[in-house]
Amino acid sequence: MLKNRKSHKSLLILLAIGLTFVINSNKVKAEDDINFKRLYGKGRYETSASICSDGWKVSDYAIIASGEGFADALSAAPLAKKYNAPILLTEKNQLNNDVKNELKNLQVKNVIIVGGSGTISKNVETELKNLGINIDRIFGDDRYKTSLKIAEKIGLNNGVVVTNGLGYADALAMASIAATKQMPIILTPSDKLTSDTMEFLNKNSYDKSYVLGGSAVVSDNIKNSLKNSTRLSGDDRYKTNVAILNHFKQDLNLKDVYIASGNGYADALSGSALASKNKSPIILMNESANKSTQDFVNENKSNFKNVTIFGGEGAVKELSVNKLFGTFKPGEIISDTQKVTSEFYKPYIKDYQIDLPQQGKLDIEYDINNFRYFDLFIIDDKGNEIMKISKDNWRGKEKLHENYNDIRLPKGKYKIRVNLRDMDGIYTIKTKYTPEGEGFEKEFNNSLQTANVILPNKEIIGSIPNYKDVDYYKFTLNEKGSLKLNLKHNQYDSYGFNVTLLDENNKLITEFTSDGDEINSYSNKVRLPKGTYFVKISHLLGDEEPLSYKLNLIYNAENENYESEPNNYVQDANYIQCNKQYTGNIQSYNDKDYYKVHLDSDSKIKINFKHNQTDKNWRIYLYDKDNKQMKELWSEGNEINKTFDPVELKSGDYYVLVVGSDDSDYSINLLK
Numbered sequence: 001m002l003k004n005r006k007s008h009k010s011l012l013i014l015l016a017i018g019l020t021f022v023i024n025s026n027k028v029k030a031e032d033d034i035n036f037k038r039l040y041g042k043g044r045y046e047t048s049a050s051i052c053s054d055g056w057k058v059s060d061y062a063i064i065a066s067g068e069g070f071a072d073a074l075s076a077a078p079l080a081k082k083y084n085a086p087i088l089l090t091e092k093n094q095l096n097n098d099v100k101n102e103l104k105n106l107q108v109k110n111v112i113i114v115g116g117s118g119t120i121s122k123n124v125e126t127e128l129k130n131l132g133i134n135i136d137r138i139f140g141d142d143r144y145k146t147s148l149k150i151a152e153k154i155g156l157n158n159g160v161v162v163t164n165g166l167g168y169a170d171a172l173a174m175a176s177i178a179a180t181k182q183m184p185i186i187l188t189p190s191d192k193l194t195s196d197t198m199e200f201l202n203k204n205s206y207d208k209s210y211v212l213g214g215s216a217v218v219s220d221n222i223k224n225s226l227k228n229s230t231r232l233s234g235d236d237r238y239k240t241n242v243a244i245l246n247h248f249k250q251d252l253n254l255k256d257v258y259i260a261s262g263n264g265y266a267d268a269l270s271g272s273a274l275a276s277k278n279k280s281p282i283i284l285m286n287e288s289a290n291k292s293t294q295d296f297v298n299e300n301k302s303n304f305k306n307v308t309i310f311g312g313e314g315a316v317k318e319l320s321v322n323k324l325f326g327t328f329k330p331g332e333i334i335s336d337t338q339k340v341t342s343e344f345y346k347p348y349i350k351d352y353q354i355d356l357p358q359q360g361k362l363d364i365e366y367d368i369n370n371f372r373y374f375d376l377f378i379i380d381d382k383g384n385e386i387m388k389i390s391k392d393n394w395r396g397k398e399k400l401h402e403n404y405n406d407i408r409l410p411k412g413k414y415k416i417r418v419n420l421r422d423m424d425g426i427y428t429i430k431t432k433y434t435p436e437g438e439g440f441e442k443e444f445n446n447s448l449q450t451a452n453v454i455l456p457n458k459e460i461i462g463s464i465p466n467y468k469d470v471d472y473y474k475f476t477l478n479e480k481g482s483l484k485l486n487l488k489h490n491q492y493d494s495y496g497f498n499v500t501l502l503d504e505n506n507k508l509i510t511e512f513t514s515d516g517d518e519i520n521s522y523s524n525k526v527r528l529p530k531g532t533y534f535v536k537i538s539h540l541l542g543d544e545e546p547l548s549y550k551l552n553l554i555y556n557a558e559n560e561n562y563e564s565e566p567n568n569y570v571q572d573a574n575y576i577q578c579n580k581q582y583t584g585n586i587q588s589y590n591d592k593d594y595y596k597v598h599l600d601s602d603s604k605i606k607i608n609f610k611h612n613q614t615d616k617n618w619r620i621y622l623y624d625k626d627n628k629q630m631k632e633l634w635s636e637g638n639e640i641n642k643t644f645d646p647v648e649l650k651s652g653d654y655y656v657l658v659v660g661s662d663d664s665d666y667s668i669n670l671l672k
Contacts, residue, residue: 049088063087172260176271255303258275259282349420361433455475499535562584609668
């Protein structure tokens, strides 16, 4: 949060939260009854796993489809519904790790692979078998025959859907509905049905069919060859999507609605299985909503209770969703100006109603002329004081202009209260609300329990309104590795931040400070095992001045030849082997690195020690199994690669302790 620095009077913000400002009758209506959720990951594979874990806790079956091409996968949704199975995407030549973990979590016993070995290789099949999973592969010589093979599994009792096999949008627009109704999706060229498709349809009984797309996509010749056919189409994929939704609207569960990008198949394909599980539609959207899509939402959103977005910000932008659902007016500035005459004991008090439909930030600007005492409060709907700004010009009436920006608040109803005493002048207050999605701090996050979940190597923007506020972030390392905390800010004065890294038990790992002159600060490098960690950010000097920052966790995965923190004590020593070089780091003056080695037989051991700190000294201690010191070795700054004299040791356990220079790497090898 940034502020005009001319006045350093009292700003007291008890808890940093955020709001959309609505003054008097100019209220922006919030769709308060709609709950929004986003299922996403780093890419399409992690997103498919995220969708899966949201919809299934245990599943005997799973459908595996290609994440690299849509051809064989388009017909998979009805198959997934038949087996109450999720759809998971994978690479061609290996089983994606996120998918593998999800299969384990779900305790999957049977996997159906959609597509031949040219789409998903035998290597993937082998990996699945190694997990103890039974494999069934459904495929044909091409995408059209693959869709027929799937159709054989589904049957035509409930009808059939026919769509162009060279594009994915129309099939995905229908996928969840076809799955719910157990109608197979048969792919076709645009001009005529393949001979195999004609033979399949002729020998199987069905009483209705649906053709997706206009006549240029699926010809009238094809439509006319089908029984009781209905064409569902529009001028583009989004209008076709709406045509499909409107046709089946009476059969849909509109309480739960799903959103996916119309510019890619992966998220919508994975999501179609989840949507069909709830008998719900998928709305396809572009960066800016098509008018027909907007009309459909406007006409039906009174029925919506839960809206789930498939994919991250790169797939479906938060602003686009918010515009589509009309939950706010981005960038709106609302203001009020009043002529005020008040006395000290008869203050002028005015409340402005506030309605924040979604997490966001508020920028407040105000001008006050000829006043002596001024208070501005933000109060929640329970009457709790969230924020207070006070100005006290006891020497005489003054003029004031200030900005308080980046006040982050969660969804909720509030009021802003203006209290002016001893004033004879005009005040103006303006506010601008900006919704915020991924990449921004979400209040409340002032405890370990409410910490924001973040990802390494992905910047997040946050703010500390005052010394009472604390921001917590939670992250998980799936592999051991090195980590540096990076904090950027633009507070060019004496104010700054405390940044602390904690383990999952709230135990300190490392910390550093970043004051006004250090606008791009780094912690010392820390090597960590896989696990869950927290970052805590607070005011450096206990001042009430608001501060904004950018936090990034610079993480690099490392193999077993690297130290794992914490290893400051004997009981936390890293296990190492002889004749194997290990790299470690002394992160601060009080950091110690313990290692434990086991000798199977009596041995002569030489310790090799390397470093690059030519102006620093290092100490290496050798202890027996009872932590009794046996040797103290010194490596001076210019001894950057030193092998110490051999030590005769009996079989058993020993400990090695390294003590040295701050934020310095070293290598150690016990030569046997």
